Amino acid sequence: MRGNNKALLVRALIFGSHRSSMNSFSRRLHENLISNPSKTSHPSKSLSNFTTKFHFSTPYLQLFQRTLSSSSGASNIVLVKSDEELNSGLKNVQEKSSPAVFYFTATWCGPCKFISPVIEELSKKYPHATIYKVDIDTEGLQNALASLNIAAVPTLDFYKNGKKETxxxxxxxxxxKNTMESLYRED
Structure with missing residues (x-):
């Protein structure tokens, strides 16, 4: 495999590139391998075998496979899986004036993976504030996300007393951390 292609693949995997970018990269790599087979280090191996083995066996990626589930005690993190659940959560927070954070994330997002353990830690520190985790790639959420003006991930909306504070x-x-402290600290 050519050096540039190897570097691009590693960069895409480490920094959590979006699926479409990865597909585009894989397509370019495949075209390059077909047009220049003599420049590959393993011309007998197919591209799909290489990318699949590399992608799923890379130990660095396994470091980022953390989930937001709490290992000790009850978790105040709610996984939102549908448009109805998102709307219900928003309505509940606004009507009951309960403290909440809506955490919009994606599995491919490197910065989301970076702050995920921090959010889990904060969920334990502020158990009275519910954290709604919303994966933006969940089918059927696009209308709700558009109405909430979610244009980037991670996005965190903080609610207190039924209103979005920040x-x-x-x-x-x-x-x-500062926002959670200032909004949800119990005196």
């Missing part, structure tokens, strides 16, 4: 876009850990 939004954080990106993986700013210090800002996330």
């Amino acid at each position: 939004t954080i876009v990106g993986a700013d850990v210090a800002k996330l």
